Amino acid sequence: MSDVAPATPSVPSDAPREPRVVVVGGGYAGATVARELDAVADVTVVEPKDHFVHAVATLRATVDEAWEAKVFHSYDKLLTRGRVINDTARRVTPTQVQISPVQVLDADYIVLATGTSYPFPAKYIEQHAWVARSRLSRLREALGVTRDVLLVGGGPVGVELAGELLHAFPHLGITIVEREFDILPSPEYLPEFRRALHEQLEAAGVNFILGRQLAYWPSGDVGTLHDFTVHTTDGQRIDAQMWFRCFGNQQESDYLDSAFANVRRGDGRLAVQPTMQVEGFETVFAVGDVTDVPESKRAQAAVAHARVAAANIRSLIAGEKPTATYTAAREQIVLPLGPTGGASQLQQPDGTRVVLGSEETARIKGADLMTGPVEEILGLS
Template identity: 45%
Template sequence: MGSTVAIVGGGYGGAALARRLDPDFDVVLIDPKDAFVHAVAALRGLVDADWAQRIYFGYEGLFSRGRHLRDRAVEVDAGGVTTAGGTRVDADYVVLATGSSYPYPAKPDTEGSADSQTRHAATRAELAAASRVLLLGAGPVGLELAGEITEQWPDTEVVLVDPADDVLGGRYLPELRRSLREQLTARGARLELGSALTAPPSVPPGMHRPFSVTTAAGVRIDADLWFRCYGVVPLSDMLHGELAAARRPDGHVEVDEQLRVAGASNVFAVGDVTAVPEPKRSKAASEHAAVVAANIRALAAGRPAEQTYRPGEDAILVPLGSTGGASQVPGPEGPMVLGAAETVRYKGDDLLLGRFAELFGTSA
């Protein structure tokens, strides 16, 4: 169709969109990383050296005609993108797929895959030496990391602290929370819920060094390594000009039913950065990409963008290592909870690696 599409961000939504549009558009995927990171499997990569090498996919596998521009976007407007290196990419269509940041190790904090693997290896060695690990946050990341640690090092004591009264915030069924609590407790994990720490640990996260902390309820916790497992921050500060008005105070970007950025006819957003009221998951980002691809094709053909996105029901898959976990999925009569075996079948053992290997045209 001869139109240029600038996609800012090469995560789940951006990569899926680039693959969909590449055959017919001049796609420029702008991302400072040298490879796609399968963040769903990052926690498995932290504890398992083999997995640490399997979660990266080169962007070249997405394209037959498009390209990956390894640079960071600093200004995004309706006419294109300006990068930190001074490159200007003029585009007929712009898509914000920048996602969100999250504390390491849930998301790597380096832009090079080799550096990321080196970082994982160093942290893995620290973890292997630790006997007591503190995880701040009992949401999906904290639960999954607890599952990975207790599977890899069964003798390591894991303590999860969260000011919420139960694990896994959000609109999920009590049976789901109960299953996750019971499985973690059976693995020897300890849950300190309903009270925050009075002060953060005195040592940097991921470093093996003994410390003590106390909760507001007066519970003392001794540990020798800790991680922060909360703190999603949407990445949207590069919006410029009239697009900046669509950025909410929390960083999320307002979009309409066609996933167009509010106030722009040719600018779209997908994935975690959007203000769509739904859990921020890789599946949703891929579904966003399908809607935006259809709308860009329609606009390029002179038709209106009519494909709409409707948030689905709350659903989540929470593996606890390769053998445990629980999930909530839509059922014929409402949401239903799946146990460990079903969760492993859907996500736990493979962590969806095969699906993304196929997307990037390589082996898992």
């Protein structure tokens, strides 16, 4: 570490130095790898937010203040020896993480875990939890007096948000515009999965405009109350008072130095080996949404990547070859519509896919939104 206060007490110069691991990003993947290595290395997490965000539950917290406590978590118990620095990695080389013009962290191992950004309210850009919470509070207040909401995009986030909005604010008129001819257009989803969700939303009064695009963006910011009119490219008029952009997952990796030019794909994903090492780098790993692992981006997969990376860093520290490997997870999705509705598409061990209804979906995820595993990762349970 240069130009930063030493993180651990100084040791005599002839004493062996602990390997330094810098984890860039403290989401599901970064927090997991950091915690797993805390006992065997000098771990530093660089994360701009002063809190962990449990993204899986953000849409519920959008409509229900009680859920904020399950979305925003402290990093205080994550590490017992290492530290979390609240700052942004501005430039990363194969051996250094620069967090400001004068603060550079030297590293023996770097783990890139910067995930993806997504439009509010699915993810937040706010660095302070209290700022994000006050934005949510204003949004809930506005939803109470909004009549019509436009959701642009009928993928998993648009569908889940519609379910949460209608459960909490049944007076809302909701329109979903989706440019493909059905909601959840990914070829991974079975027709009966789509149908189950479409039917539940239709029964709750959602208006679908499918196979059409907006001709231009609605006026004003997302999630704010204001009257607007917008048209589809074929001239259909939509009037509403609030809109949300429900697409646009963007990998965050533009801080990488030119040494990584060959492994950073055009969309920001990073090429990794099954060991989660970045292609061509023995001591740089990438985990979670930021990787190019061919699977849908999920917190569970991010945690599994992190466990493989941590095992391999432990092997390298012990002077052994990294042997743990990750195989892309089976495609599955559990999509609640509020606490009691929704549908799931799961894959059985024999490869067959099954679609489950609202009761099972509520049991698997809808009721608790996977808060238990997150509290475990963060050392809170």
